[in-house]
Amino acid sequence: MTAVEVREGAGPVILAQPHVGRMIPPEIATRMNATGLAKTDTDWHVDRLYDGLLPDATIVRAPYSRYVIDLNRDPSGESLYPGQATTNLCPLTDFDGNPLYCEGAEPEAEEIASRINSIHAPYHDALTQNIARIKARFGVVLLYDCHSIRSVVPRLFEGQLPVFNIGTNDGVTCAPALAEDALSVCEAARPGEAVLNGRFKGGWTTRHYGRPGDGVHAIQMELAQRAYMIEAPPWTYDQNRAEMLRPVLAEVLRTLRQRVLAL
Numbered sequence: 001m002t003a004v005e006v007r008e009g010a011g012p013v014i015l016a017q018p019h020v021g022r023m024i025p026p027e028i029a030t031r032m033n034a035t036g037l038a039k040t041d042t043d044w045h046v047d048r049l050y051d052g053l054l055p056d057a058t059i060v061r062a063p064y065s066r067y068v069i070d071l072n073r074d075p076s077g078e079s080l081y082p083g084q085a086t087t088n089l090c091p092l093t094d095f096d097g098n099p100l101y102c103e104g105a106e107p108e109a110e111e112i113a114s115r116i117n118s119i120h121a122p123y124h125d126a127l128t129q130n131i132a133r134i135k136a137r138f139g140v141v142l143l144y145d146c147h148s149i150r151s152v153v154p155r156l157f158e159g160q161l162p163v164f165n166i167g168t169n170d171g172v173t174c175a176p177a178l179a180e181d182a183l184s185v186c187e188a189a190r191p192g193e194a195v196l197n198g199r200f201k202g203g204w205t206t207r208h209y210g211r212p213g214d215g216v217h218a219i220q221m222e223l224a225q226r227a228y229m230i231e232a233p234p235w236t237y238d239q240n241r242a243e244m245l246r247p248v249l250a251e252v253l254r255t256l257r258q259r260v261l262a263l
Contacts, residue, residue, distance in 0.1 A: 001063055003122040006130065011056030012138045013257050014130055016145045016205055018071035018123065019043035021063040028068060028107075036100035039065050041087075043148045044235045049228055049242055050146055054253040057144075058130050062123050067091055067100055069115040071123050072145070072203035080203055086156075090115060095153045127209065135215055142178070142260040144253065145205045145220040150231050157199045163227045163245075164194040167202030167220035173210025174217035175263055181255045182219060189248040217260055221252070 001023055020043050029037060047061060062071050073080065073089040080086065090112045093099055101107075107115070127143070134141040151160050164186035168179045179196055186194035202210070202220040210218030225231050228242040 003062075003064065003119045004126045005059075005061045005063060006126050007059040007061075008130065008133075009054075009056045009058040011054065011058070011257060012134055012140060012260055013054055013057045013142045013144055013253065014127065014134065015050055015054070015057045015059045016127060016143060017043070017047050017050075017059065017061040018145070018205065019066045019147060020045075020047045020061060021065055023064045024068055025064075031101055031105035032067070033099065033102050035094055035098045036067055038233070039067060040233075041066060041095050041149075042235070043146070044225065045229055045237045045242075046146050046148050046223075048237060049148075049223075049246065050249065053246060053250040054257065057253070058134065060123070060126050060130060062119075064119055067094075069112075069119050071120055072147075072205050074204045074208075075116050075120055080207070084156075089120075095150070095156055097155050124205075124208075127205070131209060131216055138261065140215040140217065140260050140263055142174070142256055143205070143209050143216065143218040144256065145203070145218065147200075147203075147220060148223040148225045148228075149200075151224040151226045152231075161199070161222075161224045162193045162195045163190055163224045165198055165200045165222035165224070166194065166196045167200045167206055167222065168197060168218075169202045169207050169210065170197050173202055173206050173212070174219050175212050175259075177263075178217055178219060178256055178259055181259050182221070182252050185252045185255055186248065189251075215263075217263075219256070221249075 200222040206218040230236040
């Protein structure tokens with residue numbers, strides 16, 4: 001299987017989807033326990049949720065599970081949230097702290113390096129190439145990183161997560177107007193259910209590519225999964241909930257597209 005799937009669009013927006021994949025190579029799956037094979041922390045159905053919302057967007061999608069390698073982590077292994085609970089580049093536990101591998105079967109340095117070269121690097125090469133392509137055409141580009149997570153994960157955050165969690169690394173990764181527009185649309189649709197740079201400030205993708213001074217703007221949207229699915233196995237997409245959320249996301253994307261072209 002290819003390490004990345006790309007659908008090139010003619011517009012200025014890239015929808016990155018690093019955690020929607022579910023594939024685990026057999027040689028890795030045989031060493032994982034039931035927790036690892038359950039893939040609980042997948043960004044379930046995010047690709048379906050965003051499908052068709054911005055027809056001219058470029059989509060960069062990862063087919064492999066984040067449990068193989070997390071494409072939204074620094075390949076150096078440096079933590080994005082020092083002092084806070086998180087998961088590794090090649091995770092050893094799920095978000096709840098439960099081991100993913102059978103005892104003694106965890107990946108070692110050589111295997112991690114191989115996963116970086118064969119999966120992490122091609123995905124980010126695709127992002128880099130499409131950022132350059134779009135910037136050459138428009139002079140600007142917006143990288144919108146699509147994510148979702150369970151509404152309640154006590155190890156990572158207290159209480160219930162708001163539906164819309166917008167991250168710009170405290171205003172560093174995009175023009176302020178873009179973040180303000182996204183927050184405004186979300187807050188108008190669901191008052192009290194949107195936050196900017198709360199628990200999720202944007203992962204490595206947002207922080208690595210976001211260079212607004214160079215015309216490259218990056219923003220992360222972390223959605224609470226209760227807004228569009230059932231947050232329990234088998235992780236069912238809820239059509240009714242999703243059809244209430246999709247118009248809000250479409251408005252966010254249309255607003256950001258218009259704004260970035262005006263910068």
